[in-house]
Amino acid sequence: MTAGPRIAIDAMGGDIGPAVIVAGVVAARRKDPALLFHLYGDEALINPELARHQAVAGAVTVHHTTEAITASEKPSQAIRRARGTSMGMAINAVKDDHADAALSAGNTGALMAIAKLALRTMPGIDRPALAALLPSLGDKDLVMLDLGANTECDAQNLVQFAVMGAAYARTVLDIDSPRVKLLNIGTEELKGTDELKEAAAMLREATYLPMRFDGFTEGDQLSRGEVDVVVTDGFSGNIALKTAEGTARFVTDLLRRAFTSSLRSKAGFALSKPALHMLKVHLDPNNHNGAVFLGLNGLVVKSHGSATPKGVANAIKVAASMVRNDITRKIATDLDEFRAHTFAEDAAAAAAAITAGSDPA
Known part of the structure; x- marks a missing residue:
């Protein structure tokens, strides 16, 4: 072997x-x-x-x-x-x-x-990020990063996280072109910090990468199955993760209390046991264990x-x-392509500015 x-x-x-x-x-x-x-x-x-x-x-x-x-x-x-x-x-x-x-x-x-x-850190990565799988109502789990490695992030960091998260989703979830969203306080383009808006603008232009940028998502939409990769700073990501884990424990404890409150409830528990087992399996953090330092x-x-x-x-x-x-190679390839396009765009913009400055008109 x-x-x-x-x-x-x-x-x-x-x-x-x-x-x-x-x-x-x-x-x-x-x-x-x-x-x-x-x-x-x-x-x-x-x-x-x-x-x-x-x-x-x-x-x-x-x-x-x-x-x-x-x-x-x-x-x-x-x-x-x-x-x-x-x-x-x-x-x-x-x-x-x-x-x-x-x-x-x-x-x-x-x-x-x-x-x-x-x-x-890899060439092209300013800061590594902590990524993990979270359960969702979709056919597959979702990837979320950063979950605590970086409390403050600029737009470039968020774009790099998106590239790494998409490569991780392609590797672990076997998704050819993952749907990527930025965690925000609303889905409207005008909402959020300047860093989020700038990162969104850069990701919208990166159509050549093996991902689909779908804008913003809110915290209450994370588990709906409408996104494959959620990108945020480590401060917000860690709070979102701990809130989700706490909510899962709250739901399971509440159900346990409800099903043991009376004889009728215990009978209901016996009938609902298969469905409750599925819920327990889905929410069990051991089934989603293994956060990864990417970058x-x-x-x-x-x-x-x-x-x-x-x-x-x-x-x-x-x-x-x-x-x-070989996720490290995939991330490196995507980053090289992103940097090449960014360099070409910056060079074109500089050339246009020089041309405009030399225009007699």
Whole structure:
């Protein structure tokens, strides 16, 4: 069998640690036997978990370290001691071409800082963005970015996010020409900040890219299935994501309370159980686990800290899919085309201005 993607994993990240990570690795390889893994962390905690799953013994290499980034650690502190930590070692494995992608369920800010310093941003990208899949009423999930990596963004950042998000949707969702919208306070062209309006103007002109820019969308329309990629700054995106997750928990808790309030309600629950199971599956964050840092010279995936083995396996699946579909190359190709068109337009505008200035009339 041909060796598949090599995934470097911070085994010490997350709320529970190696037990869930190893179980997720086992679940992922059961579905994709070509995968190979490098686990970084304390051997005393990892090896006993691996001993329970002999089926993956030949596919996993453990790299020992007792140093780990804590959940409360500031990015600046994490950077200073990154090299010897499980998170830093996993990212450096990608940098040194010992792995094709890195995955961690640890501190998001530290992960972003370490990854950006080690891998650097791609040519044409000013800032990397955090992208993830969100459930919708459409046939497929939707991609949303940025979800917290950049609290403030200018128009150029938003355009770059759109290019990266569209490439991600083509890779993970298998959509040839994703529908892209900017998150705004209204759908009218006159609404929103100057940065949003400028980004929209640039995206409307980029008809040569493999995406369809459809203007603005509002927060209450995200789950309607009418968009494939939603682009926003990290501040708004993180709030939107946390609000959506909180609303999902509110709905499920409300239903649970309603169905246990009386004997009649319990009977109704029995009749509604298949539909409620479908709702639970659709809203379960483990089924959408695996946020991605786009725009780096290497692939880094962020798992929920509270992810179950199923969630970890899904994050691994996302990482493997990006490796196999060479998403970094796709982003680079689209960015090169965008820059080429922008340069040509700027040159034409400059030439026209020179010509107009030399016109005797």
